[in-house]
Structure formats: C-alpha cells, structure tokens
Amino acid sequence: MNTSRRIFLTGASLIALDLIASAALAQEAQGLDAIGQLLKSQGRGNWSDDFDAQASQSNKIASRLPIFSPQTVTYIEQAIGQYQQIVAQGGWPVVPSTKKLKLGVVDPDVEVLRKRLIISGDLSARAGVSQAYDTYVDAAVKRFQTRHGLPADGVMGKYTYAALNISAQVRLGQLETNLVRLRSMSGFLGDRYVMVNIPAAQIEAVENNRVVSRHTAIVGKIDRQTPIVNSKINEVVVNPYWNAPVSIVRKDIIPLMRKNPKYLVENNIHILGPDGNEIDPQTIDWNTEDAAKFRFRQDPGAINAMASVKINFPSPDGVYMHDTPSQGLFNKLMRFESSGCVRVQNVRDLVVWLLRDTPGWNRQHFEQAIKSGENTPIQLVNPVPVYFTYVSAWSTGDGVVQFRDDIYGRDGVDELQISSTAL
Known part of the structure; x- marks a missing residue:
C-alpha cells in the first residue's frame, strides 16, 4: 500500500468476509457428499452458489455476537490458549516486507508467507508450502486483513506486513490485556445498548445479546482522544445547532479566522456573548485568543458540523455522537479524525432504532423532521445505555481472533501502534 494511510480509501475494512483460506480445499474434502446433497435439493437453480456457501460456512469472520458478551470472553480465553501454544512452539516467521506480493506472483518470500498464515490459522495446512501466491494464499491474506481491520484486497x-510481523508473544500479551477489559464488561449491560469501540472505530447496536447493526465510526485524534464513557442516551436532536468546544475555537477557528476573515460567515457560525447577544467578528482581535471566552454556534443546515442529527447523553467530557457532512472520511483506513466526539455512518438507522419506544417517531416522521430544517430536540422515553470502550483484541468465534491498531498506545507496546510504526 503506497497510498498514505490518511487518504487510503477502502470500504472493505469492516465488511464481513465469507471466504476463508481453506474454502476451495473444503470443497474438495466435501466432494461427492456435497454434490449429492445439491443434486437432491429442491432449488437446484443456483448450484454454484449453494456449493460455495456449503464450503465456506465454518470459521466466518462475520458474527452477530457482541464484543461485550460472556461468549466473547470464553472465545478470547480459548484464543489465549491457542496463542500460548504458538508461542511455546517458537511463534511464526517474519515475512520479508520488501515486495508487493499479490495473486499470481511466484516468489521465494511466498513460502514464508504461507508458513506464517498456516500458523495463525488463516491458511489451511493442506494448501502446502510453495512459492506460488495462488487463490488459497489470496483468500488467506484477505481473511487475515479482515481480522485486523485492514482493506481486504x-x-x-x-x-x-506490519500486522503480520508483530510477534506471537506480543499478540498473546494483547489478548491477555484485553481479556481484563472484556471481563469487566461481561455482565448485564441492558436489553438494548450501544457500544463504541475506539480502536476499531466501530459501533455496535445490541439487543438481547445480538448485534442488530454495526456502524463505521470516526473517533478522536491521538491528541484529542475520545474518552471512556458509561452513560445513557437520553436525547436525539434533529437539525442541531453546533456549539464549538473551546479547544476547537483555540486550535481551529481562531487560526482559520486569521487566514480568512470571512470564515465564520461562510460557515454560518455566530459569536454569542454571555448575555446571548450576537457579537460582530470584526470587533474581536483575532491575533489574540480573546475569542475563546465567547460561544461559537453554527446554524442547522447542510454544512453544519453535525449535519442532520446529534445523539446526547450525560458525559463529564461533554462528548456526544453525531452525523457528519464529510461522509468520505468513513472510507479511510485510519478513522481517527475527530476532536473527541464520535461521528456515525448511517446514523439515521441508529437513531430510528433508538427512538423505537418514543411515540410518534417512526422513520417517516424522523425523515420529515430532517427535511423541515427546524431544530427539534426529542427526549427518549426509554434511555439507552451507551458505552465508549477501548478493546483492541477480541474473539467472537472459535479460531477467529480480531486485532486492531492500538491507536492511543494503551496496550503498553509501541509495536502495536501500527499507524505509527508502518509510516
């Protein structure tokens, strides 16, 4: 990947893959039994689709199991046992990272890559060790990439390469660190709740211990980190005003006004004094930070920083969840772009789910409220628990272990901050 991590576009990092490294081999192993079952089936019009589906049912990356679940704790405990064995047997080899290996390449380094993928369970041992980057290796690499939140290309x-070459010992330590985090959240969290996983930049809407929807998120920058939060969503604001935090006024708005005195007008931002009256920007000395003592409020609208909706909950840090006019950011590999709040892709789906028990607020009414352009606060009849958490390793299935970049460096090993080490 020669493209900068800050502009690398991919929609694949969070898409569930049904392919596994041993898919074609599994077909061969099932052989005549699978073919016989298909020939006897009622709906023989899609033989190829049915056959592929049978061959790839086991060991899927996709799961409706929440990260916060007693089953997840059990799976990560099993994974720790497996990784302890891998470490005891010497770990896995370092794959030379000097070439852009891909499907169709024949190279001695592919032998090392195959060994590495076999040890971690991404490639079936029956695929063997050769110099060919064939379809088995391609599927195994995609499976590995998906487990690590990377573009599955x-x-x-x-x-x-950076993710592959983190040692088995370090990965074992990462699993053990996150087991403690998961155990602390494995109790009853509510019949319905929302979980924001910061390292994965992903949101789970959970109901009855099942993920009903997942949403790509944008979370805080390294120098403006999203905090850990346990709270309850109590309000949704349609067409919200945006009140700029003091940190953004100082770090962003004041420098922008120095460059472009029309910035506030062009972005529908008003300065309000302590009495609520509007202040003329021309009366402020922008070469100082005097402006930080005032309130900066952006009108609702298409260019509003929160776009169509804001999701509120009590928080000592004043963070919240919201829509964004910059939808392209969700396609980035590294989605750590905010000033601490959490931007939500497909936020309207999440809001409709949150408002389900609030009379009168079905999907149609909600969409109409957005089109009206009017600022509309809605109180939830039944507040929904929300948890901002930091889980960089977990498992939601036997043999399926997920790892993510330790973006804020909370796992204690520099090597796990791939976004920094792979530069």
Whole structure:
C-alpha cells in the first residue's frame, strides 16, 4: 500500500468476509457428499452458489455476537490458549516486507508467507508450502486483513506486513490485556445498548445479546482522544445547532479566522456573548485568543458540523455522537479524525432504532423532521445505555481472533501502534 494511510480509501475494512483460506480445499474434502446433497435439493437453480456457501460456512469472520458478551470472553480465553501454544512452539516467521506480493506472483518470500498464515490459522495446512501466491494464499491474506481491520484486497502492502510481523508473544500479551477489559464488561449491560469501540472505530447496536447493526465510526485524534464513557442516551436532536468546544475555537477557528476573515460567515457560525447577544467578528482581535471566552454556534443546515442529527447523553467530557457532512472520511483506513466526539455512518438507522419506544417517531416522521430544517430536540422515553470502550483484541468465534491498531498506545507496546510504526 503506497497510498498514505490518511487518504487510503477502502470500504472493505469492516465488511464481513465469507471466504476463508481453506474454502476451495473444503470443497474438495466435501466432494461427492456435497454434490449429492445439491443434486437432491429442491432449488437446484443456483448450484454454484449453494456449493460455495456449503464450503465456506465454518470459521466466518462475520458474527452477530457482541464484543461485550460472556461468549466473547470464553472465545478470547480459548484464543489465549491457542496463542500460548504458538508461542511455546517458537511463534511464526517474519515475512520479508520488501515486495508487493499479490495473486499470481511466484516468489521465494511466498513460502514464508504461507508458513506464517498456516500458523495463525488463516491458511489451511493442506494448501502446502510453495512459492506460488495462488487463490488459497489470496483468500488467506484477505481473511487475515479482515481480522485486523485492514482493506481486504489480498495485496501485501506495508500495513499488512506490519500486522503480520508483530510477534506471537506480543499478540498473546494483547489478548491477555484485553481479556481484563472484556471481563469487566461481561455482565448485564441492558436489553438494548450501544457500544463504541475506539480502536476499531466501530459501533455496535445490541439487543438481547445480538448485534442488530454495526456502524463505521470516526473517533478522536491521538491528541484529542475520545474518552471512556458509561452513560445513557437520553436525547436525539434533529437539525442541531453546533456549539464549538473551546479547544476547537483555540486550535481551529481562531487560526482559520486569521487566514480568512470571512470564515465564520461562510460557515454560518455566530459569536454569542454571555448575555446571548450576537457579537460582530470584526470587533474581536483575532491575533489574540480573546475569542475563546465567547460561544461559537453554527446554524442547522447542510454544512453544519453535525449535519442532520446529534445523539446526547450525560458525559463529564461533554462528548456526544453525531452525523457528519464529510461522509468520505468513513472510507479511510485510519478513522481517527475527530476532536473527541464520535461521528456515525448511517446514523439515521441508529437513531430510528433508538427512538423505537418514543411515540410518534417512526422513520417517516424522523425523515420529515430532517427535511423541515427546524431544530427539534426529542427526549427518549426509554434511555439507552451507551458505552465508549477501548478493546483492541477480541474473539467472537472459535479460531477467529480480531486485532486492531492500538491507536492511543494503551496496550503498553509501541509495536502495536501500527499507524505509527508502518509510516
């Protein structure tokens, strides 16, 4: 991946893959039994689809199991046992990272890559060790990339190499660190709740211990980190005003006004004094930070920083969840772009789910409220628990272990901050 991590576009990092490294081999093993079952089936019009589906049912990456679940704790405990064995047997080899290996390449380094993927369970041992980057290796690399939150393109780029070459011992320690975090949240969290996983930049809406929807998120920058939060969502604001935090006024708005005195007008932002009256920007000395003592409020509208909706809950840090006019940011590999709040992709789906028990607020009414352009606060009849958490390793299935970049460095090992080490 020669493209900068800050502009690398991919929609694949959070898409569930049904392919596994041993898919084609599993077909061969099932052989005539699988073919016989298909020939006897009622709906024989899609033989190829049915056959592929049978061959790839086991060991899927996709799961409706929440990260916060007693079952997840059990699976990560099993994974720790497996990784302890891998470490005891010497770990896995370092894959030379000097070439952009991909499907069709024949190279001695592919032998090392195959050994590495076999040890971690991404490639079936029956695929053997050769110099060919064939379809088995391609599927195995995609499976590995998906487990690590990387673009599942099957191409060996710098971020894939960086993730591959973290030692088994370090990965074991990462699992053990996150087991403690998961155990602390494995009790009853509510019949319905929302979980924001910061390292994964992902949101789960959970109901009856099942993920009903997942949403790509944008979370805080390294120098403006999203905090850990346990709270309850109590309000949704349609067409919200945006009140700029003091940190953004100082770090962003004041410098922008120095460059472009029309910035506030162009972005529908008003300065309000302590009495609520509007202050003329021309009366402020922008070469100082005097402006930080005033309130900066942006009108609702298409360019509003929160776009169509804001999701509120009590928080000592004043953070919240919201829509964004910059939808392209959700396609980035590294989605750590905010000033601490959490931007939500497909936020309207999440809001409709949150408002389900609030009379009168079905999807149609909600969409009409957005089109009206009017600022509309809605109190939830039944507040929904929300948890901002930091889980960089977990498992939601036997043999399926997920790892993410330790973006804020909370796991204690520099090597796990791939976004920094792979530069």
